[in-house]
Amino acid sequence: xxxxxxxxxxxxxxxxxxxxxxxxxxxxxxxxxxxxxxxxxxxxxxxxxxxxxxxxxxxxxxxxxxxxxxxxxxxxxxxxxxxxxxxxxxxxxxxxxxxxxxxxxxxxxxxxxxxxxxxxxxxxxxxxxxxxxxxxxxxxxxxxxxxxxxxxxxxxxxxxxxxxxxxxxxxxxxxxxxxxxxxxxxxxxxxxxxxxxxxxxxxxxxxxxxxxxxxxxxxxxxxxxxxxxxxxxxxxxxxxxxxxxxxxxxxxxxxxxxxxxxxxxxxxxxxxxxxxxxxxxxxxxxxxxxxxxxxxxxxxxxxxxxxxxxxxxxxxxxxxxxxxxxxxxxxxxxxxxxxxxxxxxxxxxxxxxxxxxxxxxxxxxxxxxxxxxxxxxxxxxxxxxxxxxxxxxxxxxxxxxxxxxxxxxxxxxxxxxxxxxxxxxxxxxxxxxxxxxxxxxxxxxxxxxxxxxxxxxxxxxxxxx
Numbered sequence: 177x178x179x180x181x182x183x184x185x186x187x188x189x190x191x192x193x194x195x196x197x198x199x200x201x202x203x204x205x206x207x208x209x210x211x212x213x214x215x216x217x218x219x220x221x222x223x224x225x226x227x228x229x230x231x232x233x234x235x236x237x238x239x240x241x242x243x244x245x246x247x248x249x250x251x252x253x254x255x256x257x258x259x260x261x262x263x264x265x266x267x268x269x270x271x272x273x274x275x276x277x278x279x280x281x282x283x284x285x286x287x288x289x290x291x292x293x294x295x296x297x298x299x300x301x302x303x304x305x306x307x308x309x310x311x312x313x314x315x316x317x318x319x320x321x322x323x324x325x326x327x328x329x330x331x332x333x334x335x336x337x338x339x340x341x342x343x344x345x346x347x348x349x350x351x352x353x354x355x356x357x358x359x360x361x362x363x364x365x366x367x368x369x370x371x372x373x374x375x376x377x378x379x380x381x382x383x384x385x386x387x388x389x390x391x392x393x394x395x396x397x398x399x400x401x402x403x404x405x406x407x408x409x410x411x412x413x414x415x416x417x418x419x420x421x422x423x424x425x426x427x428x429x430x431x432x433x434x435x436x437x438x439x440x441x442x443x444x445x446x447x448x449x450x451x452x453x454x455x456x457x458x459x460x461x462x463x464x465x466x467x468x469x470x471x472x473x474x475x476x477x478x479x480x481x482x483x484x485x486x487x488x489x490x491x492x493x494x495x496x497x498x499x500x501x502x503x504x505x506x507x508x509x510x511x512x513x514x515x516x517x518x519x520x521x522x523x524x525x526x527x528x529x530x531x532x533x534x535x536x537x538x539x540x541x542x543x544x545x546x547x548x549x550x551x552x553x554x555x556x557x558x559x560x561x562x563x564x565x566x567x568x569x570x571x572x573x574x575x576x577x578x579x580x581x582x583x584x585x586x587x588x589x590x591x592x593x594x595x596x597x598x599x600x601x602x603x604x605x606x607x608x609x610x611x612x613x614x615x616x617x618x619x620x621x622x623x624x625x626x627x628x629x630x631x632x633x634x635x636x637x638x639x640x641x
Contacts, residue, residue: 216322227373228373242293285341286354378420408583419592454489484502521620532599603625
């Protein structure tokens with residue numbers, strides 16, 4: 177029986193293959209197992225899963241898929257490993273440097289890290305209680321998947337190794353940190369790629385420099401101190417992308433429409449089956465809460481979108497209206513809310529919605545989007561967050577926020593906002609009412625609207641930061 181090293185050498189391609197990529201120029205493939213994984217049905221399905229979900233309704237160019245993102249994560253990981261092999265190869269056991277026997281498990285984990293994403297990713301997960309990381313591990317481990325069969329070409333235990341990287345339990349934490357840490361191949365690719373397709377410059381940072389200064393040390397991933405400013409730039413870029421793109425209020429307004437649309441479909445299937453005239457066979461296992469991996473792999477963005485088109489023809493008025501709003505980009509309007517005014521403002525909005533004939537169960541939403549731009553490791557914290565460490569010329573390890581005043585200002589403090597979503601028609605109706613005729617509820621809504629619209633220098637900054 178061939179050893180792992182023999183299998184590894186045998187699967188190396190006689191000539192390198194490339195994929196042309198708008199972000200990285202070329203994606204370089206040197207291992208036949210990587211090509212075989214790309215050709216599996218499970219990986220090809222990622223072509224039909226959008227990377228940014230509803231963000232394309234705000235940034236119209238952001239139509240890219242998780243397929244090209246996954247290739248990008250693979251390529252960044254490959255470049256990092258090549259740098260490690262050239263400059264920091266392990267020479268003896270326990271020296272804490274890079275052991276190139278880990279190359280293939282790292283590359284496979286990088287390529288497959290998003291394989292378990294479902295249609296409209298996080299919104300779908302919230303409605304149907306799925307978890308893409310759990311599904312990713314199931315796909316890798318299931319004997320019924322093509323991915324599992326390909327991985328087993330490197331040994332019966334190889335799928336388990338790759339899955340443990342996704343699960344962050346793989347013994348070599350250098351491999352895990354390449355794929356999942358505060359500055360990893362996944363984040364670096366999606367920031368640059370999402371910014372490119374969204375047409376914004378926020379996500380731009382000096383990845384060339386970062387890939388030059390990243391290094392293995394003492395069984396972890398660190399960065400040369402000379403690269404501190406490039407890492408600072410990365411942290412700020414990540415912060416700006418979350419605030420300006422990922423948390424954009426219009427994208428979240430479309431997300432609320434989608435969430436309510438799926439919730440109404442579930443209600444109609446459970447309580448009003450006679451109103452569902454068109455087949456939704458592929459969604460039924462999720463509506464009933466009894467789905468398996470095969471059911472999951474049948475779904476993608478295109479399948480759901482075709483169902484939305486069918487729902488325009490159903491008898492249920494709410495289902496039809498929400499489907500129309502989503503397919504034709506009619507996002508819910510939002511009001512910025514603080515904790516002390518949330519309950520009163522919610523009550524006022526819902527009262528006005530009821531007066532206009534909108535059911536708050538399906539036309540109201542609360543969307544809180546917060547992100548922690550950076551944090552350092554705290555032993556008493558429940559978070560498994562890893563910190564970013566730098567290595568000085570004296571081989572001292574120092575944590576990023578200790579040497580960067582810029583990053584320290586962003587450290588440990590969640591940034592974001594809480595918004596209340598509702599049909600914009602409600603606001604349009606209120607804005608037409610003479611000020612003297614406004615009810616107390618309408619006055620509260622107008623006050624919140626005017627405060628956000630007219631004062632962007634104090635109140636919004638106070639709430640965000």
